[in-house]
Structures are given as structure tokens and as C-alpha cells.
Amino acid sequence: MKFLTKASWLSAGLAMSLAVTACSSGQPAAQSGDQQNGQKVKIVFARGKDVTGASQELVSAFEKTHPNIQVELREMPADSGQSHDQYVTMLSGKSSEIDVFDLDVIWPAEFAQAGYLLALDRFIEQDKIDMNQYIKGAVQAGNFEGKHWTMPKFIDAGLLFYRKDLVNHVPKTWDELISQAKTQKGQGGTQFGYLMQAKQYEGLVCNFVEFNAAYGGKILDDQGNVTINTPETIKGLKKMIEIADSNFVPKNINTFTELESHTAFIEGQSPFIRNWPYQFALANDSKQSKIVDKVGVAPLPAGDKGSAAALGGWMSGINKYSKHPKEAWEFLKFMTGPEGQKITAVKGGSAPTYLPLYDDSEVQKASPLFENKNFVDGISAAVPRPTSPNYPKISEIIQIEVSKALAKQETPEQAVLNMASKLKEAAGK
Numbered sequence: 001m002k003f004l005t006k007a008s009w010l011s012a013g014l015a016m017s018l019a020v021t022a023c024s025s026g027q028p029a030a031q032s033g034d035q036q037n038g039q040k041v042k043i044v045f046a047r048g049k050d051v052t053g054a055s056q057e058l059v060s061a062f063e064k065t066h067p068n069i070q071v072e073l074r075e076m077p078a079d080s081g082q083s084h085d086q087y088v089t090m091l092s093g094k095s096s097e098i099d100v101f102d103l104d105v106i107w108p109a110e111f112a113q114a115g116y117l118l119a120l121d122r123f124i125e126q127d128k129i130d131m132n133q134y135i136k137g138a139v140q141a142g143n144f145e146g147k148h149w150t151m152p153k154f155i156d157a158g159l160l161f162y163r164k165d166l167v168n169h170v171p172k173t174w175d176e177l178i179s180q181a182k183t184q185k186g187q188g189g190t191q192f193g194y195l196m197q198a199k200q201y202e203g204l205v206c207n208f209v210e211f212n213a214a215y216g217g218k219i220l221d222d223q224g225n226v227t228i229n230t231p232e233t234i235k236g237l238k239k240m241i242e243i244a245d246s247n248f249v250p251k252n253i254n255t256f257t258e259l260e261s262h263t264a265f266i267e268g269q270s271p272f273i274r275n276w277p278y279q280f281a282l283a284n285d286s287k288q289s290k291i292v293d294k295v296g297v298a299p300l301p302a303g304d305k306g307s308a309a310a311l312g313g314w315m316s317g318i319n320k321y322s323k324h325p326k327e328a329w330e331f332l333k334f335m336t337g338p339e340g341q342k343i344t345a346v347k348g349g350s351a352p353t354y355l356p357l358y359d360d361s362e363v364q365k366a367s368p369l370f371e372n373k374n375f376v377d378g379i380s381a382a383v384p385r386p387t388s389p390n391y392p393k394i395s396e397i398i399q400i401e402v403s404k405a406l407a408k409q410e411t412p413e414q415a416v417l418n419m420a421s422k423l424k425e426a427a428g429k
Contacts, residue, residue, distance in 0.1 A: 054348030193248030214303030
């Protein structure tokens with residue numbers, strides 16, 4: 001997701017990832033003959049460009065504890081779309097040239113249905129991995145048709161950033177935010193009361209997912225059935241429209257991506273913004289920000305059903321055609337477990353999905369966000385976008401219909417009805 005990789009320590013961490021395992025039967029493989037004979041087995045780990053050095057440090061730490069397994073790092077393009085296409089080309093040909101690889105959170109269902117990933121359930125059960133220790137939304141993003149296909153590596157999620165010098169009481173609900181945004185507009189040199197991403201692109205889907213989930217709506221159920229046409233979804237969309245159509249957001253909010261919104265925020269134009277974690281580091285960069293040391297972070301405001309944040313980040317999985325599935329699992333387990341995630345947090349600045357690490361003093365020192373309870377609560381509220389092998393088409397449908405609703409070209413009810421009809425066709429249901 002290109003829009004998640006802005007300048008900052010966290011965005012650098014976002015460039016790092018991709019992971020894990022394959023075997024046509026879905027059963028844990030027996031130990032390879034090479035390992036039984038005491039020979040070193042080489043596996044290949046493919047991930048996007050890592051400018052932090054965390055991946056190499058992680059591999060070195062793994063090899064010290066697993067002397068019979070050598071891990072070769074293979075760098076994929078920094079552009080996630082290019083990486084996706086290269087993986088598809090490689091794996092559709094049943095290539096075994098990589099063993100473990102990183103996946104954007106919106107890829108697992110597509111890759112699982114295509115037969116590119118090895119199911120991990122037997123490994124997880126065999127090694128007694130407690131998946132409840134991981135952020136729930138990140139785990140859900142790797143599940144498809146009742147099976148675990150990936151392990152969560154690091155997370156990104158939508159958060160509320162606010163001006164500590166202007167905001168005395170952080171809004172807990174969307175109605176509270178609307179009230180404060182109206183009164184705060186113009187205070188302290190601001191021009192707006194709230195900033196968001198409302199252009200017709202993937203960021204619009206993320207904002208919609210957050211409003212929808214906050215008011216109790218769902219887009220697809222666990223079986224992939226379309227469940228979007230409900231009063232809860234309509235209410236969430238209406239609240240989104242109320243904000244986007246207000247006089248406290250820019251008149252051209254329908255042209256705003258992360259770039260436009262974060263630029264306005266660091267120039268001091270708004271007391272509130274919805275954005276990804278990189279916003280914190282950007283706001284405290286004295287070379288480009290006018291609001292250094294004036295920014296706080298909180299979970300997004302709640303609707304009727306609580307706070308919800310769109311999930312971003314990366315997963316790791318195993319190539320189904322790997323010739324060394326057991327060794328691949330050992331590396332995947334290490335990389336996405338407490339030891340590996342600690343390295344990527346401390347060295348790479350990536351937010352862990354393994355929740356106990358937020359109590360680790362070294363992890364807390366790696367970033368002021370990691371010791372911030374509001375940050376941890378915010379990312380813990382992350383919900384995945386629709387888990388479907390047809391996600392690109394689903395995203396396109398949501399973008400078009402939500403954009404029409406924001407532009408008053410159709411009512412919220414009509415937009416939701418249209419999404420339901422078109423999503424059923426796209427999902428084959």
C-alpha cells in the first residue's frame with residue numbers, strides 16, 4: 001500500500017516485510033533429509049526493500065539459534081504492487097525458488113485461494129502458538145475459509161492525532177469530535193477543524209471501513225457472504241458524509257489523500273487529523289513541521305459499537321511449493337514471534353502485532369508511540385478490510401459508491417444498496 005509508506009522511522013519499517021510457507025497437503029512436513037543428515041539447509045526469504053537493516057539482524061539472530069538453517073534474503077521491489085505481480089508470476093508457475101515471503105494485509109485471501117500459500121494451522125497447533133497474544137484484526141487478515149494462511153508481522157492502523165496545545169478533552173465519540181471540530185476551527189491559527197482522506201482511492205475505503213465498523217456494520221461475513229446492506233452500515237456512512245460535507249473540513253476534501261491531509265496538519269491548519277502512525281514522526285520533524293512537540297495520539301472516535309481502525313501492515317507466509325516447509329516454518333515462527341518482532345520493532349521501528357512486546361522496556365524506548373497506551377489501544381481496535389480473493393474489485397466498488405454518496409450524487413441508502421448488489425456479483429454470491 002503506497003500510501004502507508006511516507007517519510008518516518010515507521011514508514012521505513014513498513015518497507016521491510018513479507019513471509020511464510022508451503023506444502024500441498026497442508027500437513028506439517030517431516031524433517032528434511034538434509035537436516036536429518038546434519039547438513040545445512042538453505043531457505044530463501046523474500047521481502048520488500050529494507051532500509052533499516054532489521055531484516056539482516058533478524059536473520060543473523062535466527063541462524064545463531066538454528067545453525068543447520070541458512071536464510072538467504074531476497075529483496076523485492078519497494079512498490080507493493082510490483083512485488084505482488086512478481087509473486088503471482090512466480091507462484092503461478094509453482095516455483096520453489098522462495099520459501100518464506102511477506103504479504104500486504106490485503107493479499108492473503110487471494111494467495112490462499114490461488115493455492116500459493118501453505119496452511120499453517122497444524123504448525124500453530126503443533127507448537128502451541130497462542131494466537132490470542134496477537135492483535136485480533138491482524139490475525140483475522142490472514143484467515144480465509146477457516147484456516148490460518150499467514151502470521152502477522154507488523155501493523156499499521158488509523159489513529160486520531162490532535163493538537164495538545166488546542167485540545168483540552170480528546171473526543172471519545174464521532175459526535176464529540178464533530179462538536180469540537182466546529183468550535184476549534186479558527187483557533188490558534190487553524191483553518192479547519194478536522195482532516196481526513198476522502199479522495200476516490202484506497203484511503204477512502206479505509207476511512208469507510210472505520211465508520212462502518214464503528215457503527216456495527218460489516219461488509220462481508222466470515223464465509224465471504226455480502227452483509228453490507230444494513231441500518232448499521234447506512235448509519236456509519238451517514239456519519240462519514242456529515243463530516244465530509246461539513247464546513248470544518250476543506251471544501252476540496254474529496255481530493256485529499258494522506259499527502260494533502262498530513263501536509264495541512266503539520267502546517268498547523270487543523271487541531272485534528274485521522275491518519276496512520278507515521279504522522280507522529282512527521283509532526284515532530286523540525287525540518288518540515290510547525291507543530292513539533294504539540295501532537296498527541298488517541299484511538300479513533302467511537303460510534304455506537306465502539307472505536308474501529310482500518311488495518312494496515314504486513315503478514316508473512318510460506319510458499320506452498322517450498323521444498324523445505326519445516327525449516328520455513330521455523331524461520332517464520334521466529335520472525336513473527338516475540339524475538340523476531342522485537343528486532344523489527346527496536347531496529348526497524350515497526351509496530352508489533354505481538355501484544356506482550358508493548359510491555360518490553362527496550363521496545364518502549366524504540367519509539368514514544370510504543371509506550372503510549374492510546375497508541376496501543378488504537379491499533380488494537382484495528383479491523384481488516386474485506387477478506388476476499390477479489391479484494392481489488394471490492395475496493396473499486398466501495399470507492400465509487402462512497403464517492404458518489406459524499407458528492408450527494410446518490411443517497412446513503414442507495415449507495416449501500418448499490419454496493420450490496422455489485423459486491424455480490426464480484427464475490428460470486
